[in-house]
Amino acid sequence: MSDLKISKFNRHHFMENYGMLFVLVILFIVCAIVSPYFLKVENLLNITRQVSVIGIVSIGMTFTILTGGIDLSVGPVLAFSTLMIAGFKDYGAIPAFLLAMAMSLLFGLVTGTLITKGKIQPFIATLGMMTTVVGIGLTYSHGHPIIGTPDGLSFLGQGKLFNTIPVQTILFALTALAASILLNRTRLGRYIYAVGGNEEGSRLSGIRVDRIKTSAYVISSGLAGFAGIIMANHLNVGEANLGSGMELDAIASVAVGGTSLAGGRGGVVGTVIGVIIIGILNNFLNLINVPGYTQKIVKGAIIIIAVLAQSMQSNRKK
Amino acid sequence: MSDQTILQMKNIEKLFPGVKALDNVTFSCRKGEVHALLGENGAGKSTLMKVLSSAYQPNAGEIWFKGELFRHTDPIAAQKAGIGIIYQEFNLVPYMTVVENIFLGREPLMNGRLIDYKSMRKEAKKLLNGLGLDLNVNLKVQNLSVAQQQMIEIAKALSMNAELIVMDEPTATLTDREIDFLFGTIRSLKESGKTIIYISHRLEEIFEVCDRVTVLKDGKTVGTEDVSNLDKDKMIKMMVGRTLGEYYPERAHVKRGGKVLDVRNIKRSGVLDNVSFEAYEGEILGISGLVGAGRTELARAVFGADHIEDGKIYLDGDEVKINEPLKAIKMNIGFATEDRKQQGLILGLSVKKNISLTVLDTILKGGLIQPKQEKELAERYVEILKIATPGVDAPVSGLSGGNQQKVVLAKWLAKDCKIIILDEPTRGIDVGAKAEIYNLMRKLADQGKVIIMISSELPEIIGVSDRILVMHSGKITGEFKAEEATEEKIMKCATGEVA
Numbered sequence: 001m002s003d004l005k006i007s008k009f010n011r012h013h014f015m016e017n018y019g020m021l022f023v024l025v026i027l028f029i030v031c032a033i034v035s036p037y038f039l040k041v042e043n044l045l046n047i048t049r050q051v052s053v054i055g056i057v058s059i060g061m062t063f064t065i066l067t068g069g070i071d072l073s074v075g076p077v078l079a080f081s082t083l084m085i086a087g088f089k090d091y092g093a094i095p096a097f098l099l100a101m102a103m104s105l106l107f108g109l110v111t112g113t114l115i116t117k118g119k120i121q122p123f124i125a126t127l128g129m130m131t132t133v134v135g136i137g138l139t140y141s142h143g144h145p146i147i148g149t150p151d152g153l154s155f156l157g158q159g160k161l162f163n164t165i166p167v168q169t170i171l172f173a174l175t176a177l178a179a180s181i182l183l184n185r186t187r188l189g190r191y192i193y194a195v196g197g198n199e200e201g202s203r204l205s206g207i208r209v210d211r212i213k214t215s216a217y218v219i220s221s222g223l224a225g226f227a228g229i230i231m232a233n234h235l236n237v238g239e240a241n242l243g244s245g246m247e248l249d250a251i252a253s254v255a256v257g258g259t260s261l262a263g264g265r266g267g268v269v270g271t272v273i274g275v276i277i278i279g280i281l282n283n284f285l286n287l288i289n290v291p292g293y294t295q296k297i298v299k300g301a302i303i304i305i306a307v308l309a310q311s312m313q314s315n316r317k318k
Numbered sequence: 319m320s321d322q323t324i325l326q327m328k329n330i331e332k333l334f335p336g337v338k339a340l341d342n343v344t345f346s347c348r349k350g351e352v353h354a355l356l357g358e359n360g361a362g363k364s365t366l367m368k369v370l371s372s373a374y375q376p377n378a379g380e381i382w383f384k385g386e387l388f389r390h391t392d393p394i395a396a397q398k399a400g401i402g403i404i405y406q407e408f409n410l411v412p413y414m415t416v417v418e419n420i421f422l423g424r425e426p427l428m429n430g431r432l433i434d435y436k437s438m439r440k441e442a443k444k445l446l447n448g449l450g451l452d453l454n455v456n457l458k459v460q461n462l463s464v465a466q467q468q469m470i471e472i473a474k475a476l477s478m479n480a481e482l483i484v485m486d487e488p489t490a491t492l493t494d495r496e497i498d499f500l501f502g503t504i505r506s507l508k509e510s511g512k513t514i515i516y517i518s519h520r521l522e523e524i525f526e527v528c529d530r531v532t533v534l535k536d537g538k539t540v541g542t543e544d545v546s547n548l549d550k551d552k553m554i555k556m557m558v559g560r561t562l563g564e565y566y567p568e569r570a571h572v573k574r575g576g577k578v579l580d581v582r583n584i585k586r587s588g589v590l591d592n593v594s595f596e597a598y599e600g601e602i603l604g605i606s607g608l609v610g611a612g613r614t615e616l617a618r619a620v621f622g623a624d625h626i627e628d629g630k631i632y633l634d635g636d637e638v639k640i641n642e643p644l645k646a647i648k649m650n651i652g653f654a655t656e657d658r659k660q661q662g663l664i665l666g667l668s669v670k671k672n673i674s675l676t677v678l679d680t681i682l683k684g685g686l687i688q689p690k691q692e693k694e695l696a697e698r699y700v701e702i703l704k705i706a707t708p709g710v711d712a713p714v715s716g717l718s719g720g721n722q723q724k725v726v727l728a729k730w731l732a733k734d735c736k737i738i739i740l741d742e743p744t745r746g747i748d749v750g751a752k753a754e755i756y757n758l759m760r761k762l763a764d765q766g767k768v769i770i771m772i773s774s775e776l777p778e779i780i781g782v783s784d785r786i787l788v789m790h791s792g793k794i795t796g797e798f799k800a801e802e803a804t805e806e807k808i809m810k811c812a813t814g815e816v817a
Contacts, residue, residue: 181686184687185686185687185689186685186686186687187678187679187682187685187687190671190675190678190687193664193666193667193671194664194667194671194675196666197664197665197666197667198660198661198663198664198665198666200660200661201660201661201662201663201664202664202675203623203642203643204621204623204643204653204655204661204662205643205647205664205675205676205729206643206644206646206647206648206676207644207675208642208644264664264666264667265666
């Protein structure tokens with residue numbers, strides 16, 4: 001075991017895990033040079049707040065993708081959570097919060113059970129749940145938005161610590177920290193990587209694969225619900241269609257962050273970087289007045305280039 | 319049968335990393351004969367056929383086919399030249415019809431645009447009738463029996479004007495009646511001038527349909543003989559007669575202890591037929607047999623990876639129910655699978671994380687994995703087993719086969735398993751690493767563990783085991799003490815000659 005070998009390995013390790021960090025730094029520098037407003041503290045904090053909701057959803061998505069699955073139902077689960085918060089505002093902050101969380105976790109449990117016990121492919125199971133949950137939300141709200149949130153919860157969406165740092169940003173950071181510890185330091189986390197990397201191998205190592213997968217969907221749904229609570233309090237409204245399209249943004253963030261859609265590789269740090277890259281890009285394109293339609297082209301191209309770069313790097317390795 | 323040589327493979331050599339799979343192999347077929355290719359598992363039969371089909375490129379040697387030097391770089395060109403290979407795993411698309419499968423990729427066109435189904439169907443019917451099969455060609459292949467699918471494969475080869483047809487273990491999954499039908503087909507193909515290379519472990523079949531036999535052993539040609547000059551004993555001797563290597567460890571220093579595992583009459587339809595055996599503390603129990611005899615299935619059943627329909631398992635005298643691997647592992651049974659990459663390891667994870675996977679609970683503190691303890695644990699086993707790796711954080715996918723196998727072993731040693739089942743532990747591993755694995759197995763047995771080794775290599779089984787069980791068709795057909803076992807005796811039980 002020579003020192004040379006170890007340092008070689010670490011560089012490799014570094015590029016695999018932090019290649020996107022490098023991209024983020026470059027993007028940051030370019031933005032700072034082109035737009036003088038970009039570097040203002042107010043703007044930077046605003047970016048972190050803007051990406052918090054999608055960031056929390058993306059962290060949840062990371063769990064299901066790591067198991068080799070996917071969760072298309074996060075948008076509707078988020079939306080349903082906003083409806084619960086708004087619809088049960090009169091019962092008080094804590095009951096509304098708990099109800100929103102409980103329903104989200106329940107949706108995740110149903111999804112996970114469909115996938116593991118019903119042996120339905122995650123794509124289809126969550127696609128079905130996506131439509132079903134939107135339907136339940138529309139039925140519950142008769143298709144109308146529900147205005148208002150419980151007293152005492154609005155700080156989650158609108159609060160600022162020391163009047164500067166958005167509470168949303170703090171919640172995003174805490175979620176990322178907790179998810180990172182969960183994935184890297186607990187048995188569940190390790191098993192999620194193992195199952196995503198090799199399902200049969202995991203089973204033969206004594207891992208209860210079904211439970212691990214189900215847990216991933218419960219976590220994904222739970223975080224979508226939590227993001228919904230933040231969103232409802234930010235917008236002061238609950239609506240059944242609020243999260244539409246969010247699942248695709250979350251998948252894009254996870255992919256840009258370097259997590260393999262085949263499962264078993266990647267992690268929360270990458271996802272956070274992916275989320276921030278896309279967030280900065282959005283902010284920057286607005287700052288320099290790129291028209292909305294063009295923004296979509298640029299964003300799509302950047303996502304493809306980022307993932308293409310990763311795939312080329314891993315191909316070269318082979 | 320004419321004396322005209324249709325195929326000549328001269329001095330073929332094929333190297334894989336660390337292994338010489340084919341070493342100066344010479345093999346030739348006459349036009350219109352059925353030529354058996356015989357050898358133990360791993361003797362090089364499949365590799366030779368892959369070289370023939372151009373799926374592999376040989377490192378040295380030449381192939382002459384129909385009097386011309388044969389130089390193709392891909393299987394499609396070899397097919398066009400007239401070589402058809404029917405593998406054990408069929409290359410059919412189950413959701414497509416018989417006729418679509420036969421002409422897949424070579425559909426005749428009408429006016430150069432649309433697929434000409436009419437002439438395709440006509441041609442397919444003619445081909446199948448020629449094989450003695452009366453079948454609706456519009457049926458989907460998934461609705462056909464295995465034997466019928468095999469006929470479709472043959473028809474497909476004939477539709478490409480194959481003159482030489484290789485059949486790899488064609489009877490492995492057929493019933494007796496289907497086998498008779500296949501033999502009829504083989505004979506009529508032969509009469510129409512086709513040449514057939516027939517690969518099988520079942521000696522009786524070779525006497526029934528083959529004209530000549532070539533035996534391979536350890537990647538070398540042993541010889542070619544007319545079947546009429548041979549009997550089964552001679553054939554078996556050709557397959558196995560060789561000297562044992564000298565790299566096996568000394569036998570047990572310690573006398574074997576008490577009975578640990580007792581398996582009684584376990585059954586699994588079509589796979590395990592009333593299998594009973596015992597395993598004792600401190601012994602290496604070898605399980606021999608040919609591919610498909612049910613050895614891996616037996617291990618999987620004991621380990622709880624597959625469901626068993628009937629039978630009992632006793633551990634230290636107590637009956638236990640093992641219905642999932644987790645239960646087996648909790649009872650300190652470890653299983654190093656045959657297929658390291660697909661089942662034994664999580665290739666994307668590091669050496670460290672693979673080793674600790676079964677023992678995470680021992681390095682938890684407050685629900686969190688302790689990185690320092692995990693690293694120490696992994697480093698301990700890397701040292702004990704002398705695993706060559708740049709570090710415990712290196713991805714396990716980068717290690718050599720022998721070192722990957724050691725990581726699998728480390729995983730079960732870390733769990734302190736009492737019983738360790740090793741399925742083909744030295745497959746694809748170079749000679750030096752093999753010796754290390756054998757020594758390790760012996761050391762573990764001397765420490766009082768129960769080692770159960772499944773192996774297709776006879777010298778290995780005889781050289782390493784204290785006691786040997788032989789399986790054939792889901793049954794145990796023989797049991798030998800190491801000192802009385804010979805390759806001939808084992809082969810007789812493994813081919814079902816002695817029950």
